[in-house]
Amino acid sequence: MLLEVQGIGKIFGGLAALEEVSFSIQQGEILGLIGPNGAGKTTLFNVITSFLYPTSGDIFFKGEKISGLKTQAITQKGITRTFQNIRLFEQMTVEENVMVGRHSRSRAGVLGSVFRTAVQKNEEARIRERTEYFLGMVGLAGYNEWPAVSLPYGLQRRVEIARALAGEPQLILLDEPVAGMNESETDEIAELIRKIQGLGITVLLIEHDMTMVMKLCDRLVVLNFGQKIAEGTPQQIQNDPEVIEAYLGQEEEE
Amino acid sequence: MINPYYLQIASFILINILLGISIYITLATGQLSLGNAGFMSIGAYTSALLTTKLGVPIPIGMMIGALLAGLFGILIGIPTLRLHGVYLAIATLGFGEVVRVIFINWESMTSGAVGVAGIPHLGRTILAGVQKQGFSPETWGLKNNEFTGLVVFLILLLITLSVIVFFARLNRSRVGRAFQAIRQDEKAASAMGINTTYYKILTFSQGAVLAGFAGALFAHVTGYISPADFTYHRAVEILVFAVFGGGEILWGPIFGATFLTIMPEMLRSLSEYRYMIYGAVLVLMMVFRPQGFIDADLILRLKGKKKEKVYAA
Numbered sequence: 001m002l003l004e005v006q007g008i009g010k011i012f013g014g015l016a017a018l019e020e021v022s023f024s025i026q027q028g029e030i031l032g033l034i035g036p037n038g039a040g041k042t043t044l045f046n047v048i049t050s051f052l053y054p055t056s057g058d059i060f061f062k063g064e065k066i067s068g069l070k071t072q073a074i075t076q077k078g079i080t081r082t083f084q085n086i087r088l089f090e091q092m093t094v095e096e097n098v099m100v101g102r103h104s105r106s107r108a109g110v111l112g113s114v115f116r117t118a119v120q121k122n123e124e125a126r127i128r129e130r131t132e133y134f135l136g137m138v139g140l141a142g143y144n145e146w147p148a149v150s151l152p153y154g155l156q157r158r159v160e161i162a163r164a165l166a167g168e169p170q171l172i173l174l175d176e177p178v179a180g181m182n183e184s185e186t187d188e189i190a191e192l193i194r195k196i197q198g199l200g201i202t203v204l205l206i207e208h209d210m211t212m213v214m215k216l217c218d219r220l221v222v223l224n225f226g227q228k229i230a231e232g233t234p235q236q237i238q239n240d241p242e243v244i245e246a247y248l249g250q251e252e253e254e
Numbered sequence: 255m256i257n258p259y260y261l262q263i264a265s266f267i268l269i270n271i272l273l274g275i276s277i278y279i280t281l282a283t284g285q286l287s288l289g290n291a292g293f294m295s296i297g298a299y300t301s302a303l304l305t306t307k308l309g310v311p312i313p314i315g316m317m318i319g320a321l322l323a324g325l326f327g328i329l330i331g332i333p334t335l336r337l338h339g340v341y342l343a344i345a346t347l348g349f350g351e352v353v354r355v356i357f358i359n360w361e362s363m364t365s366g367a368v369g370v371a372g373i374p375h376l377g378r379t380i381l382a383g384v385q386k387q388g389f390s391p392e393t394w395g396l397k398n399n400e401f402t403g404l405v406v407f408l409i410l411l412l413i414t415l416s417v418i419v420f421f422a423r424l425n426r427s428r429v430g431r432a433f434q435a436i437r438q439d440e441k442a443a444s445a446m447g448i449n450t451t452y453y454k455i456l457t458f459s460q461g462a463v464l465a466g467f468a469g470a471l472f473a474h475v476t477g478y479i480s481p482a483d484f485t486y487h488r489a490v491e492i493l494v495f496a497v498f499g500g501g502e503i504l505w506g507p508i509f510g511a512t513f514l515t516i517m518p519e520m521l522r523s524l525s526e527y528r529y530m531i532y533g534a535v536l537v538l539m540m541v542f543r544p545q546g547f548i549d550a551d552l553i554l555r556l557k558g559k560k561k562e563k564v565y566a567a
Contacts, residue, residue, distance in 0.1 A: 071445055072448055072450070075445060075446060083442070087442040089434065089443075091502070100443070103431070103435075103446045104448075105447075110429055112427075113424050113428060124427070124428070
């Protein structure tokens, strides 16, 4: 069990965005988190990464309680994420964005940085090497010096994924990585997610593109109005009457 | 060539550059501090009082002054962490005023509004030192006041260059990238594993140490300080160095401090009108280059590395 979400609730001024949500993620799997808009998927991401603190419930990562920790501590422990509304560092180049992503896996302080000690130089070289590697992996080799925000939307999403990978996570949270992409771009990202899985990284994925989710994910968790309504393999989910009613049902009626 | 008047202006430019960098470094993590005049006065008074009353050597007095300012930086930085933008600016401005009022009223120690006079002068102390060794400025064909002016200028130049190298290197490192990340998106920065609290207090206290150090230098270059040197006019002047020159790039406040120190001197013949021109220049700047004279774009263009913007197909 890599991540365990136990009875998580999140209340925003009387409105329950999440209610008693429990599920767990196995080491090495791709778990899809689906549900209609407003179901609480991004809120759950924000709770896992301590962007928000839960009103009730606990989260365990590798058996250790992480709910209540600060965001940076959770990153340090090996959970990184991307954002639904892209949050790249706007005045940095592509390369610098990914280098910042490696912050949690490096340690040079003020004096080391100013006096350029041997340790610091080695570390900086390693940061660049890993940055190159992840840029290549997401298909952005050669884009190093480009201002991140000058890239097309789809490529910015790839920068975000490279930046999240640079933190050498054990669990990566991807928030709608193919939103607004066409079919071939979607296939490329699906391919990339499989490569990420190939590195031994567990993936938690929020996505609305059902074709992709059904093909890619090992298991799915379905949220509706802040509650978990189903959990299982894509096969089971597709045949779950409650899911069909709440979510996929709309498609069947057409 | 070696004109004591020019050397003095050059020395003030260098001190102002240090002050400009002190506000820049705090801004590097997105914190607008107007307390740097306050930190400057802590450095200045500490070093001035230690050297005049206790006979502490100037370098040690300056170190203690800078460190004490840094300590206050940490003390002010922690409770104001939750404040952003203009609220932080007001709180730190208030801190500066409190410090000034304390210096005015603590008469037994600071002589109040009269100020501290007879502070050991950096140049003259060195002159006395070398004369004891049997050296006379005459050997270099210099008058005594030319020698002191030159020595002060060279020491300040060395210090300023070291500070610039320090922060230029810091910027191009893991720490500098963390600063930038926090300024651009604090929440996203924390998701990179950056301890935003630590880095924000770090830059706040670095700015305070530097402002305190600049204050101590100011005390030993002018030989006289009073609370009137550290009013909110000074706080705003320091801010304007960064705003005018550009607050996002290290070279911005350096340019701002240089230009805005030289300009009133160049216009001295216009007497009172020069500050009207000073004001007009600031207004024009805000209209045409609100990001300041020097920004990242300009640096890229100077390096010839400007990339064409690409738009999504």
